[in-house]
Amino acid sequence: MNKVILMGRLTRDPEVRYSQGENATAIARYTLAVDRRFTRNNDDQTADFINCVAFGRTGEFAEKYLHKGTKIAVTGRIQTGSYTNKDGVKVYTTEVVVEDHEFAESKNASAGDGGYVPAPRNDSAPAAAGDGFMNIPDGIDEELPFN
Secondary structure, rough: OOEEEEEEOOOOOOEEEEEEOOOOOOOEEEEEEOOOOOOOOOOOEEEEEEEEEEEHHHHHHHHHHOOOOOEEEEEEEEEEEEEEEEOOOEEEEEEEEEEEEEEEOOHHHHHHHOOOOOOOOOOOOEOOOOOOOOOOOOOOHOOOOOO
């Protein structure tokens, strides 16, 4: 199975090109900075920079909505390849072929204000007990779908 799930921020705006031919297909390329969970004492780098490529409608979405600094979640697969550059040296590549990507934070959060918007309080709802569970009002035992 070849399945990748990443969450990180775009290091730059996606670079989008369209294939030639009758049915031009969008091809979007971008780099995702993914924070490492743990760092070694002498390791200054705290993120990995993963090259991603999205085709078709996924690429069009990237072109329209994704920008440098946007935090996204990506699912896809790893693809490796190689080519010979103009100096005759064989270059090996690894990239994530994006099957789906979605925003991982609100637009407000990406704007730098933290994105915190307090939820409206509904005083008619039962309050949560100290153990984190909602209190069930007395007298509704018959209405519950279980015993």
